[in-house]
Amino acid sequence: MNKEDFFIKHISNSKYIGDDGAFIDGFVYSMDAFFENVHFKKEWMSLKQIAYKSMIVNISDAIAMNAKPKYALLSVAIPKTYTNKDLKSLTKGFKKACKEFDIKIIGGDTIQNEKLDISITIVSKTSNPIFRTGAKNGDLVCYTGTLGETRKDLEKLFKNDKISKNSKFIKPILNPEFFYHISKYVNASMDISDGLFLDLEKLSKSSKIGFEFFENISEDIGISGEEYELLFTFDEKNKEKIEKIAKKYNVKLNIFAKAINGEFKTEYKNHHFKD
Ligand SMILES: Nc1ncnc2c1ncn2[C@@H]1O[C@H](COP(=O)(O)OP(=O)(O)OP(=O)(O)O)[C@@H](O)[C@H]1O
Numbered sequence: 261m262n263k264e265d266f267f268i269k270h271i272s273n274s275k276y277i278g279d280d281g282a283f284i285d286g287f288v289y290s291m292d293a294f295f296e297n298v299h300f301k302k303e304w305m306s307l308k309q310i311a312y313k314s315m316i317v318n319i320s321d322a323i324a325m326n327a328k329p330k331y332a333l334l335s336v337a338i339p340k341t342y343t344n345k346d347l348k349s350l351t352k353g354f355k356k357a358c359k360e361f362d363i364k365i366i367g368g369d370t371i372q373n374e375k376l377d378i379s380i381t382i383v384s385k386t387s388n389p390i391f392r393t394g395a396k397n398g399d400l401v402c403y404t405g406t407l408g409e410t411r412k413d414l415e416k417l418f419k420n421d422k423i424s425k426n427s428k429f430i431k432p433i434l435n436p437e438f439f440y441h442i443s444k445y446v447n448a449s450m451d452i453s454d455g456l457f458l459d460l461e462k463l464s465k466s467s468k469i470g471f472e473f474f475e476n477i478s479e480d481i482g483i484s485g486e487e488y489e490l491l492f493t494f495d496e497k498n499k500e501k502i503e504k505i506a507k508k509y510n511v512k513l514n515i516f517a518k519a520i521n522g523e524f525k526t527e528y529k530n531h532h533f534k535d
Pocket residue numbers: 268271272276277278279280281292321453454462
């Protein structure tokens with residue numbers, strides 16, 4: 261067991277752990293860290309882009325639970341060298357995401373540190389939470405969008421090559437309205453942050469199912485992390501309805517497997533705690 265899984269297993273045996281967020285009394289609580297040299301290097305993105313993405317990766321978890329983000333608590337560790345202009349750029353990024361998703365920042369903490377580190381808690385609302393545990397035998401398994409480019413762009417950045425400012429690595433694309441619209445047909449869902457193969461392993465564990473793949477999924481597609489696409493399962497009888505809604509919202513669907521008895525394990529390791 262890797263250190264991440266070992267720690268999570270021992271920190272709590274609460275039933276709330278294991279989903280993209282914890283559902284309690286109509287609200288979903290989720291948090292994600294966005295740290296310099298772990299999630300980005302300062303040369304790769306502007307401060308506004310960094311702040312914006314730190315919010316988006318958090319909002320992604322809320323959407324995957326079929327919850328509407330409402331409030332954010334924001335902790336920021338700021339390097340000493342940052343000027344007021346730098347701080348303004350950061351606030352612009354946070355505010356842009358808040359405006360786009362109608363979120364209020366209701367608190368947080370600000371400290372000084374060597375690196376720029378951001379931790380965000382999102383409080384979101386839902387009357388119909390979707391968990392990772394709900395996939396049923398026979399369900400179709402689907403992800404949205406196109407996978408692979410994010411990892412390629414990350415590799416380029418590591419080689420000091422330039423990438424487009426429209427890259428999903430810089431600016432992930434979320435599809436909240438599409439997902440809220442199909443939510444009544446969805447049995448299980450999560451977002452793709454670690455990569456399809458690793459996230460399928462999590463889905464398999466949570467729902468106690470395996471997968472029968474309709475075609476081979478290449479490594480390029482399967483190990484690309486930080487895609488923030490949606491991964492979900494649904495009963496075959498809802499396929500046409502979901503496809504129609506996807507068309508309306510211009511969302512690409514990839515129905516790539518069927519849930520079956522068994523379990524799915526990937527040979528690929530989580531990038532966290534590699535060594
Ligand atoms: N330090 C921690 N203390 C308590 N619970 C944790 C801790 N770290 C993770 N968890 C919980 O463990 C589960 C898995 O966490 P993980 O970070 O893998 O979530 P994820 O949504 O799969 O990934 P991502 O962080 O990329 O969104 C979640 O329910 C999360 O709330």
